[in-house]
Amino acid sequence: MTTVPKLSSPAPRQTNALRLSDRLSPRTLFAIRRSGRLLASLLIVILATFFVVHLVPGDPVRAALGPTAPAGLVENVRADLGLDKPITDQFVDYLGGLLTGDLGTSVQTRQEVAEVISSRFPTTLILAASGFAVALLGALPLGMGTALIARSGRGRTLSSSISGVFGIIIATPDFLLSVGLIGVFSVGMGLFAPAGWGDFSTAVLPIVGLALGPMAYLARIVQVEMIKVLDETYISTARAKRLPNRILLLRHALPNIVTSTLTVGGLLLAGLTAGTVVIETVFAIPGMGNTLVSAVGAKDYPMIQGVVLVFALMILAVNLIVDLILITLDPRTSITEG
Amino acid sequence: MKKFASPIGLAAVVGLLLLIAVAIVGPIVWGDAATSRNVAERWGAASPAHPFGTDDLGRDILARVLVASRLSLLLTAGATAIGLTGGLIIGLAASIMPSRLRRAVVWVMDILLAFPWLLLVLFFTVIWGATATGAMLAIGLSGIPNLTRLVYNLASSVSGTDYVRAARVVGVGPVGILTRHVLPNIASPLLVQAAAAASVTLLSFAGLSFLGLGVQAPAYDWGRQINEGIGQIYSNPMGAIGPGLAIVFAGLIFTLISEALADQPGQGIGRLVAASRAAVLPTDGRSGESGSESTVRLNKSPDATATEPAEAAPLAEVKGLHVAFPDGGGGVVERVHGIDFSVSQGETVGIVGESGSGKSLTALALAGLLVPPAAVAARRRAFDGIDLSSELTQSDRRRLGTELGVVFQDPLTSLNPALTIGRQLTEVPETHLKMSRRAARERAVDGLEAVGIHSAVHRMGDYPHQFSGGMRQRAMIGMALTAEPKLIIADEPTTALDVTVQKQVLGVLRAAKESTNTAVVLISHDIALVAGFCDRIVVMKDGQIVEELSAGRIREDAQHPYTRGLIACLPDMRSDRSRPLPVIDEVVRPAERHGPDQFADGGSGEGDPSEHVATGRDEVRSLL
Numbered sequence: 001m002t003t004v005p006k007l008s009s010p011a012p013r014q015t016n017a018l019r020l021s022d023r024l025s026p027r028t029l030f031a032i033r034r035s036g037r038l039l040a041s042l043l044i045v046i047l048a049t050f051f052v053v054h055l056v057p058g059d060p061v062r063a064a065l066g067p068t069a070p071a072g073l074v075e076n077v078r079a080d081l082g083l084d085k086p087i088t089d090q091f092v093d094y095l096g097g098l099l100t101g102d103l104g105t106s107v108q109t110r111q112e113v114a115e116v117i118s119s120r121f122p123t124t125l126i127l128a129a130s131g132f133a134v135a136l137l138g139a140l141p142l143g144m145g146t147a148l149i150a151r152s153g154r155g156r157t158l159s160s161s162i163s164g165v166f167g168i169i170i171a172t173p174d175f176l177l178s179v180g181l182i183g184v185f186s187v188g189m190g191l192f193a194p195a196g197w198g199d200f201s202t203a204v205l206p207i208v209g210l211a212l213g214p215m216a217y218l219a220r221i222v223q224v225e226m227i228k229v230l231d232e233t234y235i236s237t238a239r240a241k242r243l244p245n246r247i248l249l250l251r252h253a254l255p256n257i258v259t260s261t262l263t264v265g266g267l268l269l270a271g272l273t274a275g276t277v278v279i280e281t282v283f284a285i286p287g288m289g290n291t292l293v294s295a296v297g298a299k300d301y302p303m304i305q306g307v308v309l310v311f312a313l314m315i316l317a318v319n320l321i322v323d324l325i326l327i328t329l330d331p332r333t334s335i336t337e338g
Numbered sequence: 339m340k341k342f343a344s345p346i347g348l349a350a351v352v353g354l355l356l357l358i359a360v361a362i363v364g365p366i367v368w369g370d371a372a373t374s375r376n377v378a379e380r381w382g383a384a385s386p387a388h389p390f391g392t393d394d395l396g397r398d399i400l401a402r403v404l405v406a407s408r409l410s411l412l413l414t415a416g417a418t419a420i421g422l423t424g425g426l427i428i429g430l431a432a433s434i435m436p437s438r439l440r441r442a443v444v445w446v447m448d449i450l451l452a453f454p455w456l457l458l459v460l461f462f463t464v465i466w467g468a469t470a471t472g473a474m475l476a477i478g479l480s481g482i483p484n485l486t487r488l489v490y491n492l493a494s495s496v497s498g499t500d501y502v503r504a505a506r507v508v509g510v511g512p513v514g515i516l517t518r519h520v521l522p523n524i525a526s527p528l529l530v531q532a533a534a535a536a537s538v539t540l541l542s543f544a545g546l547s548f549l550g551l552g553v554q555a556p557a558y559d560w561g562r563q564i565n566e567g568i569g570q571i572y573s574n575p576m577g578a579i580g581p582g583l584a585i586v587f588a589g590l591i592f593t594l595i596s597e598a599l600a601d602q603p604g605q606g607i608g609r610l611v612a613a614s615r616a617a618v619l620p621t622d623g624r625s626g627e628s629g630s631e632s633t634v635r636l637n638k639s640p641d642a643t644a645t646e647p648a649e650a651a652p653l654a655e656v657k658g659l660h661v662a663f664p665d666g667g668g669g670v671v672e673r674v675h676g677i678d679f680s681v682s683q684g685e686t687v688g689i690v691g692e693s694g695s696g697k698s699l700t701a702l703a704l705a706g707l708l709v710p711p712a713a714v715a716a717r718r719r720a721f722d723g724i725d726l727s728s729e730l731t732q733s734d735r736r737r738l739g740t741e742l743g744v745v746f747q748d749p750l751t752s753l754n755p756a757l758t759i760g761r762q763l764t765e766v767p768e769t770h771l772k773m774s775r776r777a778a779r780e781r782a783v784d785g786l787e788a789v790g791i792h793s794a795v796h797r798m799g800d801y802p803h804q805f806s807g808g809m810r811q812r813a814m815i816g817m818a819l820t821a822e823p824k825l826i827i828a829d830e831p832t833t834a835l836d837v838t839v840q841k842q843v844l845g846v847l848r849a850a851k852e853s854t855n856t857a858v859v860l861i862s863h864d865i866a867l868v869a870g871f872c873d874r875i876v877v878m879k880d881g882q883i884v885e886e887l888s889a890g891r892i893r894e895d896a897q898h899p900y901t902r903g904l905i906a907c908l909p910d911m912r913s914d915r916s917r918p919l920p921v922i923d924e925v926v927r928p929a930e931r932h933g934p935d936q937f938a939d940g941g942s943g944e945g946d947p948s949e950h951v952a953t954g955r956d957e958v959r960s961l962l
Binding site for chain 2 (some may be wrong): 028029031034037040041044048055056057068081151152167168171172173174175176182183187191232233234236237238239240242243244247251252255256269270273274275277280281292293296297299300304308312313315316319
């Protein structure tokens with residue numbers, strides 16, 4: 001028996017993937033594609049934040065200062081923002097500012113935008129990161145557990161009622177969940193502080209409020225994926241080996257749900273990053289989200305530009321991290337996209 | 339539409355009608371209550387007169403929630419319409435663009451998709467200002483990338499079909515293709531998505547108004563009401579929770595509509611959950627009465643009877659085996675009707691039967707691998723002294739893990755795609771034989787070499803997708819050889835393979851059998867293949883054993899019409915090639931056939947992974 005002749009029966013996709021992997025490894029291809037996308041996203045973000053002021057119908061400075069502001073002040077602010085220069089100069093200035101960390105000055109408070117952001121960024125980062133950790137660490141056991149319950153033949157009622165609870169949590173907006181959390185745990189039981197930021201007591205409810213929706217969503221994904229994986233023949237193979245349940249679940253099932261979980265998880269994490277905007281407002285947390293909301297209300301364009309830019313960069317970073325994890329974890333060629 | 343006849347569909351329709359009714363009559367009926375001020379009663383807590391309490395001007399919050407439904411739903415509908423229209427136009431246009439332009443559009447949409455809606459909405463809100471119309475535009479536009487991607491994917495899959503190609507050949511232009519072929523075919527999934535999008539839009543609006551960036555006073559929607567109510571959450575929690583309930587209710591209705599419209603999502607699980615627990619199965623008795631009709635008892639061939647119970651206890655056996663599945667409607671469908679089957683030490687037995695005959699289920703039951711929703715009952719089910727019906731002890735599991743090997747039909751799916759070949763071959767030696775990592779590795783390399791995989795040491799780090807189908811199947815057999823197999827159950831091990839590769843795999847299996855004196859149960863629909871490989875053949879049909887034969891004497895001894903039909907289909911050197919091959923009569927008890935289609939409809943097809951490949955009854959394999 002020398003070499004095995006190539007089969008004609010497997011799907012053409014398979015042979016195609018094999019042919020591609022001969023030239024360039026799928027991971028390299030994936031890395032190249034994603035780097036290209038990252039650069040393009042970066043460009044779009046920078047262009048969008050630059051042009052947002054110019055897209056405002058009418059005079060943005062007049063809109064920011066209100067109809068009663070004296071004409072001299074309007075002219076001063078316009079010069080401050082550089083809006084009186086040709087647009088190419090403005091863009092060069094903007095890029096130069098970005099490179100030197102100068103994001104301009106707030107129209108509203110006259111503070112340096114970069115300074116405000118750097119003082120508020122850590123809060124938002126901690127909130128988003130712990131929210132994601134809670135969502136992921138909660139969703140994996142919950143999803144896998146409900147899948148096992150659903151497949152065991154026992155406890156069908158239990159698994160369907162858990163799914164129902166997930167469904168309701170998913171359908172409930174995060175600020176509403178947070179309001180409910182405040183109502184129960186703060187107003188009702190007096191366990192945690194209803195607002196503010198600083199210590200453990202103030203952090204619990206915002207983090208839970210932020211994580212609950214994504215967790216339920218992710219748990220549903222994990223559950224569906226897990227049920228699919230449990231039906232796979234390779235799980236029967238593993239079962240035929242009579243491996244301990246621990247190995248069956250952690251070694252044979254988990255790696256096969258990780259790719260889809262992480263792909264969805266990455267989108268959720270991006271959403272969760274933006275979700276801090278709402279959560280910070282509910283709990284009166286002095287983070288970037290709160291800053292953004294008041295800046296949008298006050299039409300404080302330099303501040304809006306700066307905060308939106310930082311949020312967008314955070315989201316790009318999240319996508320990059322998820323991609324890197326996917327490349328490390330997924331040995332297959334399945335990391336292809338259309 | 340009959341889709342709405344289900345409980346979910348009914349709930350969705352009733353809920354939607356209720357929402358629309360409230361949105362229409364709300365401002366007329368409760369308009370006065372919602373605007374009449376009563377400062378004396380301001381910030382009132384929930385009471386019978388005001389179930390949700392009153393706001394800062396003493397207005398009834400419940401009435402305001404009901405009145406606000408019109409604006410909330412109108413804005414939701416508007417934004418959904420914007421997103422849907424934009425998505426349709428861009429997605430459809432992209433699908434007929436030249437390929438480079440098309441890729442560029444998809445690429446940009448994918449980049450936009452990476453950004454969460456809230457950020458996009460805030461961006462657009464900055465441009466149009468914090469007004470209701472601005473919010474509607476913002477939310478509508480930020481929904482476009484997602485819907486564009488969906489429309490594009492759907493449209494591309496339709497344009498790739500043969501009938502669209504045919505239309506193109508006939509000369510139908512791109513617009514004609516879109517309107518006549520693509521749109522009607524993507525309408526249904528698009529509706530599902532539109533309902534789901536409406537639910538997301540509703541939440542987006544609530545969020546934006548809650549942030550104070552959506553609807554502005556004196557107008558109000560549900561989100562704005564929560565914003566107003568949250569300040570008083572200590573004195574009147576219902577002020578914020580009341581409008582919140584309205585949002586959740588409307589959101590659930592939209593989700594239900596989407597579910598009801600959908601053909602697939604969640605349906606499998608839903609059905610499985612709905613199916614009641616498998617009923618208690620008949621164990622004794624029934625096998626006799628139901629089997630009497632078609633079981634021809636049985637061959638009197640001396641070879642075959644010699645291996646029957648007269649000798650010592652068989653290596654593995656099942657007695658009175660029944661296997662059933664929930665049928666999706668609360669009942670059960672029995673697929674194996676009380677059969678007896680056994681294998682002796684070192685014996686090679688073939689089980690032959692068509693798809694749905696229960697042969698694979700019998701084998702899986704023999705291996706103790708059937709899991710819920712499959713329900714198994716048997717008078718006796720044992721492997722080498724281990725009772726498979728009872729709870730297994732640690733040492734039972736160890737013995738089963740090492741002494742009983744299983745090879746499944748499709749080698750593409752029976753190896754774990756996420757683990758290296760080496761990892762999958764070392765785990766039995768490591769777990770059950772307590773070998774060191776190194777010794778286990780050597781054992782695994784031996785196993786691969788025994789099945790003819792070259793430079794096995796270097797292939798250990800490969801993943802299954804780097805192996806060809808035949809190699810994977812041989813690796814599966816090698817996996818069994820890493821332990822000390824007494825029985826290998828091979829469930830159609832060659833059906834998914836090319837004919838030349840089939841030979842290799844069977845050769846490997848035969849070599850494994852001879853070198854280790856393991857018993858083999860070979861399952862196949864191919865009686866010629868089985869006759870060439872086995873000592874004894876069991877023919878199954880419709881969940882029953884219809885005949886048992888000695889392999890060498892199938893042509894002489896076969897009595898059951900089905901077996902004779904199978905044999906008649908085998909061409910040999912004397913066959914007249916000018917005449918068509920015979921076809922097996924399909925007259926056998928149609929009422930009791932539990933075909934695979936019928937079964938898959940029950941929503942529990944996953945219980946029988948090996949039966950899904952359609953194997954034509956008239957298919958002839960004469961090559962082995």
